[in-house]
Amino acid sequence: MSTGLKVVSQGAYASIQDMGRIGFRRFGVPWSGVLDRRLMRIANHLVGNEETAPVIECFDGGQQFAAANASLRLAIAGNAVIEVEDDAGRRQIASWRSFILVPGQSLRIARISPGRIGVLAVSGITVPAVMASASTYARAALGGLHGRALQAGDEVGASAATAGAGRMLAQTPVPAVGAIRVVAGPQRDHFDSSAWSTFTSSDYKISATADRMGVRLDGPPLGHLARYGHEIVSDATMPGSIQIPGNGLPVVLLADAQTAGGYPKIATVISADLARVAASPPGSTIRFTAVGAHEGERIARDEERLTRALLEAIRTARGEGFDLDALYSGNLIDGVVNALSPEQSR
Amino acid sequence: MGDSAFTIEFGNTVDPALQARVEGLDRAIASARTMEGLNGLNGLVETVPTFRSLTLIYDPLETDRDRLLDAVLPLAGKADPVPPSAVRHWLLPACYDEGAAPDLVATTRTLKLDAGELASMHANTEYLVYMLGFLPGFAFMGDLPEALRLPRRSEPRTRVPAGSIAIAAGLTAVYPWESPGGWHLIGQCPVPLFDPMRSTPALLRAGDQVRFDPVGTAEHARLKAAIAAGEIDPESFCETRGAPP
Numbered sequence: 307m308s309t310g311l312k313v314v315s316q317g318a319y320a321s322i323q324d325m326g327r328i329g330f331r332r333f334g335v336p337w338s339g340v341l342d343r344r345l346m347r348i349a350n351h352l353v354g355n356e357e358t359a360p361v362i363e364c365f366d367g368g369q370q371f372a373a374a375n376a377s378l379r380l381a382i383a384g385n386a387v388i389e390v391e392d393d394a395g396r397r398q399i400a401s402w403r404s405f406i407l408v409p410g411q412s413l414r415i416a417r418i419s420p421g422r423i424g425v426l427a428v429s430g431i432t433v434p435a436v437m438a439s440a441s442t443y444a445r446a447a448l449g450g451l452h453g454r455a456l457q458a459g460d461e462v463g464a465s466a467a468t469a470g471a472g473r474m475l476a477q478t479p480v481p482a483v484g485a486i487r488v489v490a491g492p493q494r495d496h497f498d499s500s501a502w503s504t505f506t507s508s509d510y511k512i513s514a515t516a517d518r519m520g521v522r523l524d525g526p527p528l529g530h531l532a533r534y535g536h537e538i539v540s541d542a543t544m545p546g547s548i549q550i551p552g553n554g555l556p557v558v559l560l561a562d563a564q565t566a567g568g569y570p571k572i573a574t575v576i577s578a579d580l581a582r583v584a585a586s587p588p589g590s591t592i593r594f595t596a597v598g599a600h601e602g603e604r605i606a607r608d609e610e611r612l613t614r615a616l617l618e619a620i621r622t623a624r625g626e627g628f629d630l631d632a633l634y635s636g637n638l639i640d641g642v643v644n645a646l647s648p649e650q651s652r
Numbered sequence: 653m654g655d656s657a658f659t660i661e662f663g664n665t666v667d668p669a670l671q672a673r674v675e676g677l678d679r680a681i682a683s684a685r686t687m688e689g690l691n692g693l694n695g696l697v698e699t700v701p702t703f704r705s706l707t708l709i710y711d712p713l714e715t716d717r718d719r720l721l722d723a724v725l726p727l728a729g730k731a732d733p734v735p736p737s738a739v740r741h742w743l744l745p746a747c748y749d750e751g752a753a754p755d756l757v758a759t760t761r762t763l764k765l766d767a768g769e770l771a772s773m774h775a776n777t778e779y780l781v782y783m784l785g786f787l788p789g790f791a792f793m794g795d796l797p798e799a800l801r802l803p804r805r806s807e808p809r810t811r812v813p814a815g816s817i818a819i820a821a822g823l824t825a826v827y828p829w830e831s832p833g834g835w836h837l838i839g840q841c842p843v844p845l846f847d848p849m850r851s852t853p854a855l856l857r858a859g860d861q862v863r864f865d866p867v868g869t870a871e872h873a874r875l876k877a878a879i880a881a882g883e884i885d886p887e888s889f890c891e892t893r894g895a896p897p
Contacts (some may be wrong), residue, residue, distance in 0.1 A: 319814070322796070328697060328698065330699070330788075331696075331698055331702060332698070332699065332700055332714045332784060332858075333699045333784050333788060333789060333846075333853060333854035333857075334784045334786060334787050334788045334789055334790050334854065335788045335853070336788075359839040376828055390884065436848050437848050437853060443788075445829055445831060446788040446789075446828075446829050446846065446848075448788070448789065448848055455816070464697030486653070487793055489653070489654045489655065490748050491653065491659075492653055492659050498830070516803030538705060539664055539665060539666055539703050539704050540702055540785060540786075540792070541659060541661075541702040541705045541707070542653075542657075542659060542785075543705060544653060544654075544657055544700075544707070544709065546653070546654045547653065556783065564701060564785065564786050564787070565784075565785045565786070566700070566702055566783065566786055567786075571653070574654030575654065575666065576654050576655045576656075577654065577655055577712070578655075584653035585839040587890075599655060599658075599717055600716070600717070600718075601653045601655070602654055602656075602712070603656075603716050603717065605655065605751040606655045606656070606712040606713065607712065607713060610713055
């Protein structure tokens with residue numbers, strides 16, 4: 307049965323994303339897509355979707371949703387504080403596991419921290435693809451619902467939940483720590499060794515100008531070598547590119563990044579670490595450290611093995627503490643229940 | 653670039669000869685990818701041609717930089733610059749009336765030209781599409797006549813209307829979308845340069861040649877409405893079609 311998820315509030319920001327619109331950068335079309343593919347894959351697995359199905363990517367919290375007219379199976383990947391409210395009261399539920407939202411209940415993502423990004427998967431989600439992707443790219447009105455971010459009143463198509471046990475992640479991902487790893491170039495030679503050493507040894511603060519397109523950093527400015535100046539003949543940029551504009555302050559490009567740019571790019575964040583930059587809230591600090599391109603490739607393969615191990619360890623939730631599906635469909639709980647299992651409560 | 657792309661540079665200037673070499677390598681790679689058997693290019697996600705370089709984006713789970721370089725560098729050595737027979741010529745309507753051109757007066761003052769001279773010089777030059785980028789369908793075209801060259805605005809606009817014809821340094825472009833922008837706005841083009849519903853969403857492609865056809869405010873409005881209503885196909889502004897790549 308086809309039904310939908312109603313957007314009651316879009317919160318800080320929420321948009322439909324998938325793997326991205328790959329293959330059109332030559333026409334100036336950014337990839338878009340989720341900022342953290344691992345979260346998308348986990349959330350989709352938890353609700354039984356293909357792992358690249360469209361998801362709702364939520365920033366910071368404040369989002370509120372409701373089931374339109376049939377029960378829905380949902381899951382949120384990310385460190386979200388989630389509340390479900392109905393006539394019986396309000397209770398907190400855990401991320402990293404599937405649950406059923408029945409009509410009349412309201413789902414609220416109170417906050418997302420640490421990490422600022424939460425990914426909501428909806429069983430049987432249907433969003434029309436535009437240029438082979440459902441990802442929202444609002445500047446050119448591509449993808450999502452009506453080519454824009456979600457707004458209160460929108461309804462995202464989905465399938466009614468079928469009977470069956472919920473699923474949960476056996477162990478939540480270990481948060482990565484340490485410096486953000488970058489590979490030098492393509493315009494590393496536009497900076498002298500003192501600028502490079504400043505870049506790789508200083509704290510940089512995430513500024514308030516941080517969105518899906520990129521993150522501006524505050525910190526020690528990096529001077530361009532005078533013979534090159536601070537503009538280049540435009541060449542390709544991609545998510546992870548670190549541009550140094552005239553003011554010397556780095557800008558890390560993210561999923562909605564433009565396809566080409568005229569500022570020198572001192573380095574590129576490796577794909578394994580880019581989601582950490584996107585998930586760093588304004589005011590927090592990051593540092594950069596250099597790795598070689600071969601090392602970056604090896605890290606990408608290691609990360610993929612880790613993601614697969616997490617996905618393979620997803621198990622049915624029945625018999626593991628609270629069976630949320632049964633509890634909710636029977637509407638047996640009132641008040642606040644902390645459904646975190648011990649291993650998830652750290 | 654990072655663990656999943658690298659850039660092959662042909663130079664660092666805006667030069668039609670460089671663009672032709674970038675295009676030549678891009679087409680050589682595209683044709684090698686269609687060949688049967690092992691061509692060493694599996695795992696290549698997409699290529700991005702620019703003024704002066706070709707970026708190859710790959711999936712590090714399927715291939716690596718060394719393997720791709722081994723496959724691509726021999727092609728770079730022998731790829732011919734793109735042949736002129738493959739070039740398409742466009743004649744795009746352009747309204748240079750003051751109401752469509754917020755920077756016209758200031759630009760004519762800076763360049764010491766009158767509005768008619770500026771319009772006719774801009775329209776009567778054949779431009780090469782060097783590359784697409786910045787925004788979906790945004791074509792960087794050049795070269796502007798020397799008399800029309802001026803640096804970017806010192807204060808970029810936060811909002812450039814879609815359809816704006818703009819100039820900066822040696823280049824001209826039409827903004828397909830409303831966006832921020834630092835170029836000087838000297839007119840409006842009624843032809844949408846990007847439509848996701850078309851089989852090839854971007855109207856122009858690198859290597860195309862473009863001229864502009866001055867039209868008045870009323871004709872601009874008529875063309876815009878007729879295109880929106882589906883009565884005029886944007887492809888009809890292409891005067892010649894070369895052999896497909």
